[in-house]
Amino acid sequence: MTRGRLEAFSDGVIAIIITIMVLELRPPHGADWGDLGPVLPRFLYYLLSFGYLAIYWNNHHHMFHTVRRVSGGVLWANMVLLFFLSLVPFVTDWIGETHAASIPTALYGIVMLLAALAYYTLQTTIIRLDGCDSLLRDAVGGDWKGKLSPVAYLASIPLAFVSPWISIALFVAVALAWIIPDRRMESVMRERARRE
Amino acid sequence: MTRGRLEAFSDGVIAIIITIMVLELRPPHGADWGDLGPVLPRFLYYLLSFGYLAIYWNNHHHMFHTVRRVSGGVLWANMVLLFFLSLVPFVTDWIGETHAASIPTALYGIVMLLAALAYYTLQTTIIRLDGCDSLLRDAVGGDWKGKLSPVAYLASIPLAFVSPWISIALFVAVALAWIIPDRRMESVMRERARRE
Amino acid sequence: MTRGRLEAFSDGVIAIIITIMVLELRPPHGADWGDLGPVLPRFLYYLLSFGYLAIYWNNHHHMFHTVRRVSGGVLWANMVLLFFLSLVPFVTDWIGETHAASIPTALYGIVMLLAALAYYTLQTTIIRLDGCDSLLRDAVGGDWKGKLSPVAYLASIPLAFVSPWISIALFVAVALAWIIPDRRMESVMRERARRE
Amino acid sequence: MTRGRLEAFSDGVIAIIITIMVLELRPPHGADWGDLGPVLPRFLYYLLSFGYLAIYWNNHHHMFHTVRRVSGGVLWANMVLLFFLSLVPFVTDWIGETHAASIPTALYGIVMLLAALAYYTLQTTIIRLDGCDSLLRDAVGGDWKGKLSPVAYLASIPLAFVSPWISIALFVAVALAWIIPDRRMESVMRERARRE
Numbered sequence: 001m002t003r004g005r006l007e008a009f010s011d012g013v014i015a016i017i018i019t020i021m022v023l024e025l026r027p028p029h030g031a032d033w034g035d036l037g038p039v040l041p042r043f044l045y046y047l048l049s050f051g052y053l054a055i056y057w058n059n060h061h062h063m064f065h066t067v068r069r070v071s072g073g074v075l076w077a078n079m080v081l082l083f084f085l086s087l088v089p090f091v092t093d094w095i096g097e098t099h100a101a102s103i104p105t106a107l108y109g110i111v112m113l114l115a116a117l118a119y120y121t122l123q124t125t126i127i128r129l130d131g132c133d134s135l136l137r138d139a140v141g142g143d144w145k146g147k148l149s150p151v152a153y154l155a156s157i158p159l160a161f162v163s164p165w166i167s168i169a170l171f172v173a174v175a176l177a178w179i180i181p182d183r184r185m186e187s188v189m190r191e192r193a194r195r196e
Numbered sequence: 197m198t199r200g201r202l203e204a205f206s207d208g209v210i211a212i213i214i215t216i217m218v219l220e221l222r223p224p225h226g227a228d229w230g231d232l233g234p235v236l237p238r239f240l241y242y243l244l245s246f247g248y249l250a251i252y253w254n255n256h257h258h259m260f261h262t263v264r265r266v267s268g269g270v271l272w273a274n275m276v277l278l279f280f281l282s283l284v285p286f287v288t289d290w291i292g293e294t295h296a297a298s299i300p301t302a303l304y305g306i307v308m309l310l311a312a313l314a315y316y317t318l319q320t321t322i323i324r325l326d327g328c329d330s331l332l333r334d335a336v337g338g339d340w341k342g343k344l345s346p347v348a349y350l351a352s353i354p355l356a357f358v359s360p361w362i363s364i365a366l367f368v369a370v371a372l373a374w375i376i377p378d379r380r381m382e383s384v385m386r387e388r389a390r391r392e
Numbered sequence: 393m394t395r396g397r398l399e400a401f402s403d404g405v406i407a408i409i410i411t412i413m414v415l416e417l418r419p420p421h422g423a424d425w426g427d428l429g430p431v432l433p434r435f436l437y438y439l440l441s442f443g444y445l446a447i448y449w450n451n452h453h454h455m456f457h458t459v460r461r462v463s464g465g466v467l468w469a470n471m472v473l474l475f476f477l478s479l480v481p482f483v484t485d486w487i488g489e490t491h492a493a494s495i496p497t498a499l500y501g502i503v504m505l506l507a508a509l510a511y512y513t514l515q516t517t518i519i520r521l522d523g524c525d526s527l528l529r530d531a532v533g534g535d536w537k538g539k540l541s542p543v544a545y546l547a548s549i550p551l552a553f554v555s556p557w558i559s560i561a562l563f564v565a566v567a568l569a570w571i572i573p574d575r576r577m578e579s580v581m582r583e584r585a586r587r588e
Numbered sequence: 589m590t591r592g593r594l595e596a597f598s599d600g601v602i603a604i605i606i607t608i609m610v611l612e613l614r615p616p617h618g619a620d621w622g623d624l625g626p627v628l629p630r631f632l633y634y635l636l637s638f639g640y641l642a643i644y645w646n647n648h649h650h651m652f653h654t655v656r657r658v659s660g661g662v663l664w665a666n667m668v669l670l671f672f673l674s675l676v677p678f679v680t681d682w683i684g685e686t687h688a689a690s691i692p693t694a695l696y697g698i699v700m701l702l703a704a705l706a707y708y709t710l711q712t713t714i715i716r717l718d719g720c721d722s723l724l725r726d727a728v729g730g731d732w733k734g735k736l737s738p739v740a741y742l743a744s745i746p747l748a749f750v751s752p753w754i755s756i757a758l759f760v761a762v763a764l765a766w767i768i769p770d771r772r773m774e775s776v777m778r779e780r781a782r783r784e
Contacts, residue, residue: 002261005203005257006257008207009207009210009211009257011593011596011597011600012207012208012600013214014597015211015597015601015604016211016212016215016216016604017215018601019601019604019608020215020216020218020604022675022677022678023219023611026681027678027679027685029685029686031682031689031691031692032691033691036695047671050674054664054667057597058660058663058664058667061593061597065590075254075257076254083243083246083250086218087221089218089219090218090221090223094224094227097225098223101227104223179664201399204399204403205407205453208404208407209410209411213414216415271453272446272450275446278410279439279446282411282414283414285414286419289418290419294419294421294422294423298423299423299424300419397595397649398649400599401649404600405606409607412607412608412610412611464646467646468642468767471642474606475642478607478638479613481611482610482613483615485614486615486616489616489617494619495619495620495621
């Protein structure tokens with residue numbers, strides 16, 4: 001089974017999720033800089049969620065680059081990931097609607113945690129299918145970002161009740177850690193190419 | 197005629213249908229867990245419809261994987277399927293709007309039935325085009341799920357007037373039966389590969 | 393220059409146009425069959441416009457199937473076609489909003505006419521680029537549907553002021569004429585294959 | 589790393605951005621030509637923004653056509669470009685909402701400037717990755733349009749406070765300059781092909 005259609009479908013879904021969020025950025029009726037004030041927080045939450053979805057797309061791209069076979073299990077693990085990502089516009093919008101109240105911020109953390117667990121499950125399913133010479137397993141060996149992110153999301157849930165801004169700072173920190181381009185995969189593949 | 201563009205267009209349409217449904221999940225104005233209460237049923241109907249569209253995409257993917265030729269008839273049978281699938285957001289929304297009243301639930305069953313018949317027509321069109329050594333015909337030979345699903349949808353229509361919950365239970369049961377990954381196609385292909 | 397990306401982009405745009413129209417099908421607040429009454433005309437206009445966009449996608453698919461080279465002129469002619477198609481949701485919605493009043497129906501005809509002219513320009517641009525052994529030129533040689541459709545659209549504009557239903561009958565007739573699968577292209581290609 | 593998926597994702601995002609703008613073209617309740625009056629300016633801003641996104645897609649297409657390798661840096665530079673382009677529906681809508689007031693028009697110029705800078709960064713990232721025999725570097729050598737456009741966007745920002753129409757005239761002029769098909773890339777590649 002080819003991986004091409006799975007990638008194309010995932011690209012389509014992520015492209016739509018990332019883009020429909022902008023529909024929530026309603027332009028103000030007034031025409032002053034001040035009228036943009038109430039839009040600004042929504043804009044920043046949009047930027048954060050755009051960043052997360054871009055990170056997921058990037059990692060998805062890297063991960064599937066090493067995939068040779070796709071099974072029914074991989075298809076469904078991928079669908080579960082897309083489902084949780086599809087909830088990002090909803091939680092982004094709720095945070096914006098409530099000016100980053102505790103519960104909406106905690107729910108953002110929950111959705112992020114579920115998406116991260118779905119990604120991890122997808123990764124594990126692919127590695128198990130690849131068998132013992134999995135290129136992906138080598139690549140994610142020392143994957144501290146993949147391991148720390150769910151911990152940060154988990155911590156963000158109770159912390160949102162101390163202050164939502166702590167949780168949001170955590171979300172921003174995790175996003176920035178990922179945006180540093182993921183050179184692991186590239187270096188492992190270069191390494192292999194050299195040895196062969 | 198290549199099947200690539202037909203797959204790409206279908207991927208695009210299904211990806212958009214599956215994603216725009218989330219636009220109906222309007223975040224509440226309040227910021228309490230309790231405010232999520234009215235959103236919860238809509239969320240569950242979204243989950244159900246996401247599941248159905250994911251199943252259709254999966255089956256579509258498997259089905260076209262065996263296709264060698266595409267004719268005008270296949271293009272149009274595919275368009276009819278996409279048309280009925282495009283009604284899923286509407287009926288999902290109507291069920292949510294009316295708290296799963298009888299008629300909206302019956303209409304959900306009708307749309308599901310029409311989509312299933314369109315899928316069956318598409319499958320038959322492909323098999324007829326393939327001729328007597330159709331890989332797809334072998335694969336769907338003992339397709340009890342494909343045969344039972346329309347029966348369940350048909351039953352759900354009158355049952356919605358007894359209680360909508362019976363119909364919804366049927367929809368969930370059919371979805372769960374499909375989510376068990378479809379190994380038929382994979383096993384038939386493996387079988388063939390071994391014989392050759 | 394490869395034609396792949398132009399096809400992919402066109403697929404994406406047409407898939408989105410065809411799908412966002414369903415967002416205008418707002419479910420009624422009531423839960424009776426009667427409540428669907430006001431939605432029914434909008435549903436039928438949606439069906440008509442879905443049919444037209446499906447026809448354009450089908451013809452676009454067939455047309456580009458013969459294309460060997462893509463030039464800047466082809467890219468822009470294609471963009472103009474996509475622009476006019478992107479107005480279909482707007483005019484469909486206006487017809488629904490005004491219960492098929494004369495002017496909205498006439499505007500539907502105008503948009504259809506402009507899209508048909510853009511398609512014709514695109515076709516001519518491709519044929520000119522192909523040079524004298526254009527496969528596409530042979531295929532569209534006796535293209536009575538391609539020649540009659542703009543005439544029908546043109547006629548629908550004044551006729552909408554006699555009665556919008558005459559124009560709508562014309563639109564339905566043209567759509568039905570096209571939905572009969574377009575075997576010209578396939579037969580020309582089969583012919584060529586036999587001669588070689 | 590293949591460039592295919594990056595192109596497909598960018599195609600998807602640009603296709604969605606270009607299409608969802610049409611959702612802001614709300615049909616009037618009345619059915620007279622006069623009722624279209626208030627929609628007309630929005631239509632013209634839609635046309636302008638459609639043109640800009642079409643230009644970006646065209647240039648993106650040409651640029652990636654020469655790309656051999658894709659790095660993490662290219663992925664992220666591309667994401668930044670897509671982010672700024674995703675703001676186009678918002679600013680288009682704000683201009684329409686405020687009848688082209690000064691500040692919304694200036695913000696349109698700012699978004700255009702940021703998108704142009706992101707495009708330039710992406711181009712530079714690709715050229716640096718290609719090394720000294722970069723096909724793209726040769727092609728953009730005398731790129732007066734790429735150099736003049738940001739200057740025009742920059743000028744449009746203060747000029748919007750003199751009169752928004754000056755800025756809008758500038759936007760239209762830049763768009764028209766680009767719509768003349770970009771033959772540079774094609775000619776450089778033809779040149780190379782001849783020399784080899």
